[in-house]
Amino acid sequence: EVQLVESGGGLVQPGGSLRLSCTASGFIFSNYEMNWVRQAPGKGLEWLSYITSSGGSIKYGASVKGRVTVSRDNARNSLYLQVNSLRAEDTAVYYCAREIPNCINDCLDLWGQGTLVTVSS
Amino acid sequence: QSALTQPPSASGSPGQSVTISCTGTSSDVGGYNPVSWYQQHPGKAPKLMIYEVSKRPSGVPDRFSGSQSGNTASLTVSGLQAEDEADYYCSSHGGSNNFYVFGTGTRVTVV
Numbered sequence: 136e137v138q139l140v141e142s143g144g145g146l147v148q149p150g151g152s153l154r155l156s157c158t159a160s161g162f163i164f165s166n167y168e169m170n171w172v173r174q175a176p177g178k179g180l181e182w183l184s185y186i187t188s189s190g191g192s193i194k195y196g197a198s199v200k201g202r203v204t205v206s207r208d209n210a211r212n213s214l215y216l217q218v219n220s221l222r223a224e225d226t227a228v229y230y231c232a233r234e235i236p237n238c239i240n241d242c243l244d245l246w247g248q249g250t251l252v253t254v255s256s
Numbered sequence: 257q258s259a260l261t262q263p264p265s266a267s268g269s270p271g272q273s274v275t276i277s278c279t280g281t282s283s284d285v286g287g288y289n290p291v292s293w294y295q296q297h298p299g300k301a302p303k304l305m306i307y308e309v310s311k312r313p314s315g316v317p318d319r320f321s322g323s324q325s326g327n328t329a330s331l332t333v334s335g336l337q338a339e340d341e342a343d344y345y346c347s348s349h350g351g352s353n354n355f356y357v358f359g360t361g362t363r364v365t366v367v
Contacts, residue, residue: 180294180296180345180347196355232302235307238308241307242288242292242308243294243304244304249301
């Protein structure tokens with residue numbers, strides 16, 4: 136089955152860190168550009184990060200730049216997001232999403248189920 | 257880069273059509289950047305409905321169509337069905353500050 140499965144979410148104290156993982160299966164992960172998107176409770180979607188298929192080019196959203204690091208391990212079919220200096224406003228469901236190859240702009244055709252990160256003392 | 261602007265809500269009766277707008281600036285939607293549209297049901301992950309302005313991924317009904325002109329893109333859902341009731345988000349290239357940017361979201365209600 137073609138799918139993405141996120142993990143690593145949970146309850147973390149303000150100022151803490153978390154490493155989220157996204158494991159791909161059913162397709163050739165190394166062929167795809169990948170993204171992280173989050174959604175705070177009751178709010179809209181917020182794009183966070185983009186990484187090319189090789190990991191050679193990376194982009195971050197302005198709201199998280201400097202606090203997050205995206206990486207991937209194509210041998211393990213895995214995508215990662217390291218989030219540091221967590222704040223209450225980082226509380227959200229974090230999704231990983233795959234891009235359609237050669238698509239102009241975001242064409243996120245496959246999403247994981249999301250992992251919930253709650254920042255609270 | 258601010259989120260793209262969408263109306264908070266839209267509604268229609270079964271069988272009718274509803275159109276959702278997505279307004280940006282010359283840095284994003286208006287800068288020859290094709291828009292994508294996503295559907296999200298409560299508690300579910302978003303689903304790609306339209307990409308590159310008007311293309312539909314496999315499995316998306318042709319009741320969903322997209323268009324774009326200037327700083328505004330639109331999603332039209334024709335022949336509304338109960339399962340179309342969901343939140344819809346547009347997205348595009350976000351200019352210098354954000355590689356991608358999403359719209360504020362529109363809740364479509366089938367009345």
